Amino acid sequence: MTDRIPQVLTIAGTDSGGGAGVMADLKTFQMRHVFGTAVVVAVTAQNTVGVQNFVSLSETMVHDQFKALADDFTIKACKTGMLADAEHVRFVVHNLKKYHFGPLIVDPVMIAKGGAQLLADDAISVVKQALLPLATLITPNIPEAERLSGQTIKNRSDMQQAAQKLKQLGAKNVLIKGGHLASQAAADYVLLADGRSLWLETPRFETKNTHGTGDTISACIVAELAKGYDLLTALKTAKQFIYASIANPIEVGHGHGPLNLWAYTDGYQEENDEI
Template identity: 60%
Template sequence: MNKINSFPQALTIAGTDSGGGAGIMADMKTMQECRVFATAVVVAVTAQNTVGVQNFQALSEEIINDQFSSLNDDLEIRACKSGMLADADHVDWVYQNLDKYDFGPFVLDPVMIAKGGAQLLSDQGIEMIKTKLIKLATLITPNMPEAERLIDDKIESQSGMLIAAQKIQKLGAKNVLIKGGHGDSETVRDLVLLEDGNYFWMDSKRVHTDRTHGTGDTISSAIVSRLALGDDMRSAILFGKDFVEKAIKNTIQVGHGHGPLNHWAYNLEQNKNAI
């Protein structure tokens, strides 16, 4: 007989996406594909689709605290991540709960600024991430605009990316992944700075598609899943990169706007290769 709670369990702390492409929906789909049991703390609910966000409602401190408490009382979460956290108060409430409960390695996806530059979190919320939540992060996964905001400076070169990663690490995150998907160069370069000071680059060929909604959620969830399964940080990040590459490359046609990734592409491709 299997021991209770022996199956790997992971947690996502974020908002919903009624369109299914990002947020908690993308996180749970990814975790399922990665063979871990997915759990969630819902911070906010959105009404959205591939065209845009039509409505939004953040949840109360009480229900957020109760969700954390419920999971802690029954499950053994081995790794967790956060995504969109709504505002400064919600960032603080999540910080307090993660400081209180041990849910394993914590991956912070700082959903602050969209690739196109639109700010998704208030200045107060960004400051709360920089001064409090980041200190709990085993890994932080900013895109380039978010990395620039974290260091309050522009990043204009590959050497600048490394300097930025080192500055972000000094804010408290043990490991840093700066995603280089912005821009239009044919090669996408991501930088990983590990806790021990070693770093490496992850290169991939750009896929020209508008089916990329949920990319940040998906890579962070894939990394969290592998951490829950016992991978070291480097292996987990490399897996996450491979997972999201396949999800973008093997597109699906859903919605009339900025469409979602194909979250089951990784296992489909793995099964094809095994035949």
């Protein structure tokens, strides 16, 4: 009876402003009707304007959080977000190998919306060598995909080439988010494990209220996988979830505001099923 409700996990940093990180993940899980748990890797002092400070948790505390969840919950899918530095990436990898928490979505968070660095430079190689091979799906935005693939991305062709390189690093499936490209559509490129590829597109909505977009889309994918949907269906649902959340903005804070997670309903996809 204890595993009838899909249970999921986010492994990331907090956001005291509530728009990104663990807070955004847990809100998304709740909106998608799964039960969210968390391993907190770092705590940030943050708002919509930027990240003012952060501190990483001790190795013991990270390990103990993983053990506490493994002892009591049936985790069906999980994701990573902010992992801070090479040492903490290694802590996370150790536990992901130790415990079975279902499909792993890696959101390789590097830079906050306000520009603060959330992943140390020396951690990039550890992510590539140790974390990506564990990933069911990796969900970088264009700057993150550039750092991981080692190439510049200026157009759709570059996105396709970068996805191939990320897959060669060990990620089974790749989603490169195209929000940073200057184009009329918000186009994301998907390269699947079986070699199939596709574009997920929605109209571009101009707004500064996009704080937590990467966290939210990856958390939505985790939720849909935990409910038993296949990856492609989960990706399409997540794309519509994000589009609804951006296209129906709320005004919170004085900087890059958070998404409107209330905007999406299950009927929304039926009305916007062109993806």
